[in-house]
Amino acid sequence: MKRSLCCILISAMGLTACGGSSDSSTESPGDITPPPVVPDGLVRCDTQFQLDQTTTTSGLVFLTEPNYKSGQPAAIIATLQGKHVTEYQFNWTQTAGSKLILKSSKSPVLAFTAHDTGSYKFEVTAVGRQSSFTQSIEINVEAGSDVQVSTRVDHQVTEGNSVSFRVDTPETNPLSQISWCIAGGPALNVDISAPEKALFTAPNVDEDTLSTLRVSAVINGQSVTDDVHLLITKEGSITSQYFDERVAKTFAYNLSSPYKDDLQPCVYSNQLQQSCTISRLPLIGQLGGINKQAILDRLLVSHHWMGENFEYFLENLDPNSDFATLLQSVTAIVISYDVRPSFYWVVTGAIYLDPNDLWLLAEERDTINEAPDYRSSFGNDLNFLMPWRYVKDNNYTSYVVPRSVRADRTAEEMMPDLASLLYHELAHANDFFPRSVHTSLSGPTLLDDYFRRSDAKQLVSDQLTASYPLNSQEMANLAEVSFKGATANGTQKAYNAADISSFFSPDRASDYYAYSTTREDAAMLFEEALMSHRYSIQRDVAVTDKPENPTGSTINVDWGQRGRIGDASLESRAAFVINQMMPELNGAALVNGLPEPIAMKQGLSWSENLMLSPSTQSQLNRTSASATFTPEIRLSGDRHVKPVD
Known part of the structure; x- marks a missing residue:
């Protein structure tokens, strides 16, 4: 199951959306079509090489x-x-x-x-x-x-x-x-x-x-x-209905793990026929309390360095054990050079991570496949954009150095993108299987338990929608166009930025992508709240116009906020999700402690709205090579594949 196929299969089963993260892109928003190939094949050199x-x-x-x-x-x-x-x-x-x-x-x-x-x-x-x-x-x-x-870089690849x-x-x-x-x-x-x-x-x-x-x-x-x-x-025939495009060779990071022989066939195999049973590969949390070694026992990688960096992250960049806690609701962690973007999948119960969010050395980045993460042209007929970014002290926190520049990066530079990614993807896992239900799961597979919980509307996202629904039908209809490929009607094509601001700003969504599915609504709330609470990193969201060549300097803000998750209208929704997924945090107290949102300045460009808050001028994640590159604009939903219901 290559990344593009994941949600097609999930959609057919009525499961959750997958999310993800990709390397910083130099593409402009809008159409990204597959590049041309040499139609008759690459020419042969005049002189052949012999090892x-x-x-x-x-x-x-x-x-x-x-x-x-x-x-x-x-x-x-x-x-x-x-x-x-x-x-x-x-x-x-x-x-x-x-x-x-x-x-x-x-x-x-x-x-x-x-x-x-x-x-x-x-x-x-x-x-x-x-x-x-x-x-x-x-x-x-x-x-x-x-x-x-x-x-x-020279390497091995499966056919x-x-x-x-x-x-x-x-x-x-x-x-x-x-x-x-x-x-x-x-x-x-x-x-x-x-x-x-x-x-x-x-x-x-x-x-x-x-x-x-x-x-x-x-x-x-x-x-x-x-x-x-x-x-x-040469590889065995592809017999899986799920992973029906070739996947990379992977291996258990811990070769002494009691699950070393179960990980690959259960979560990343071209021969996977059906979900493995809970008895064979249970959720990590079903076997006891938080144990970081138990997490590493479930780690499947294509390169050893990926496991080493993930282990370093858990040991050194998770001081509150947030991620160790949230990982109790997955069966395995897959980190492979051909995963792009990252996602969680309930059929296997595993989380799949793009190593672009984990590398530290240029030699590590060299090993990551650059096959394009093709994004659709959904929403091209709409006349507005909704960009986002994470910031701290008026600085971008995402790593923006392009692949063409071979430079190492620090753990501090790696952390913000990986943390936000994990909060989002693990929110999906904890939406389906929060720790409170681990002892009551009866299987025989997680998929069976998922269907039982979904049919009974017991998922956290279902309960969120029942108690605190979103109100804007216009935004929900537009999300069908932007994220699911519906055809825009004449009214939707005529909406301008001011119209969208009037629909979105008074509602209770933290991001446009929240309207794509109830699952993404819950995940966006959790991700943004925890990034603000743990790291004082705030998410900017805005409604802008849509010029012919959108860049940070050419799109103009009609409405926008920094730290929207701190808006009073979102507090009850965010607190509910946090209490269901990580009750030890006390959702109400956490959300009440978040900074008040800061309004963006209407009429100024997206770039001009970066300097909004009082700043200590710290350079979090803007050191070394990253300080010399200007980030591209990121649009709502661009870290994620097509959502499903």
């Missing part, structure tokens, strides 16, 4: 590059004679040479960049169900050129999964005349409409197959090339 092959006595085969250069991305690939590497779990360790940053140590493809010359030695262990192998390989790194092009490669585009020694060709392996249809990156779907293969792409460019008048390698692995 050196070293066969060991165990049958493990090393594929190495003829030459390794300092400062140049490189790889060593391990395969197995007569076997498929997908049947084995790999683990690489460096045993000699200057210390390297290794972020694919659990993959058959070990990618790295050596900055020092000399000898390097590695040991790899491949463990299968009935056999295991341990072998060593040594390489020598020679001095690299001062002028070179770097393409990232049918998305692939992305990117060329470094530094401001110094800029590249020109970038071109791509196939230097080895099968024919490929590749999107190179943005020449600095190549996007494609790995073809189906009869056996594990190596594919090599070559990048050519000109730097300071000098022609340079680089080869990047992809190991396409």
Whole structure:
């Protein structure tokens, strides 16, 4: 089940909306259509590339590059004679040479960049169900050129999964005349409409197959090339009605977890036929109180660093145990390079996280797939926009450095986007299965319990709507257009920003997206309240006009608020949701303690309305590289897929 398919399937079952987060985008709001691909396939290079092959006595085969250069991305690939590497779990360790940053140590493809010359030695262990192998390989790194092009990053991919490669585009020694060709392996249809990156779907293969792409460019008048390698692995047939598009290879972060053999087949498998039983994979909270190790036992990842960073987040950035508490209502946490955007899914009871919200090092970001998160053109006929942003001390808190800039980021820079994402997605899980019902769940699957609770209108979001309904039918009808693809009628097309302000501002929704479903209504209230309460990070929401080229400087605010969740008209609704999901917080006291909303200045642009409140001029999340980039405008619902009822 790729991200685009998730909610189609959920919609057919009448389940909840999925939510998510994506990397900061450089796209303009509105239409985002799939980019063109080379219709007849990417051309083959004049000269094909051949890796050196070293066969060991165990049958493990090393594929190495003829030459390794300092400062140049490189790889060593391990395969197995007569076997498929997908049947084995790999683990690489460096045993000699200057210390390297290794972020694919659990993959058959070990990618790295050596900055020092000399000898390097590695040991790899491949463990299968009935056999295991341990072998060593040594390489020598020679001095690299001062002028070179770097393409990232060599990796393994399952057949049918998305692939992305990117060329470094530094401001110094800029590249020109970038071109791509196939230097080895099968024919490929590749999107190179943005020449600095190549996007494609790995073809189906009869056996594990190596594919090599070559990048050519000109730097300071000098022609340079680089080869990047992809190991396409043969996989079992897709038999799942849920995950019916190829998913990445994942593994349990804690290899000693009692659930290590249950996670992948129950929550992220192309062979998943039906929901696993509660007895096989219960909610984390059904087994006792808050236990962070129990959470890590349910963590499924495509790269080990994803688990390490998630563990760091739980240990160091969750001082109040909010997320450890909320995670009691999921069966598992999946973090994989092909998840985009993030979502919660009741069929598996798991939360799926986009690692764009977790990376800290540039080498970690390199491993994340860049396949576009295609957003629909719903609402294009409407004549207004509703942007949002999170701010603290009149500064954006979201990380905005584009992928083209290879920079590390701090945990402080990572935290706001990840925290808001988790509050939202885990609100969905706690809407369906709050801790108060864990002991009464009877199964045999969570899906069975969901249907029983939904039919009885026992979900938190159902109770919210029954006690504190939203009132604007106009906004509800517009949400059908903006978020579900309904066709706008003549009246709706004629609405201007002032009309929308008159519908939205007196009602009790925290955000336009709250009108998409009752589930999103509850999740938005919870997310915004907790971000303000825990971090003093407030959400801006506004109604603006819709010029031909919407940017922060060109859209003008008709109405807007900073910290709308503190509005008196929303207090009872927010307090109810908080009390149902985290009663220990005392929802009424929490909401009463939130700052009063600050009105935006009508007629000024969205950007001009950033400086609204008294500021200590702190630079939360605006340090290092992020301080030099201007955020794109974000529109209501853009972190989420099409909602469902």
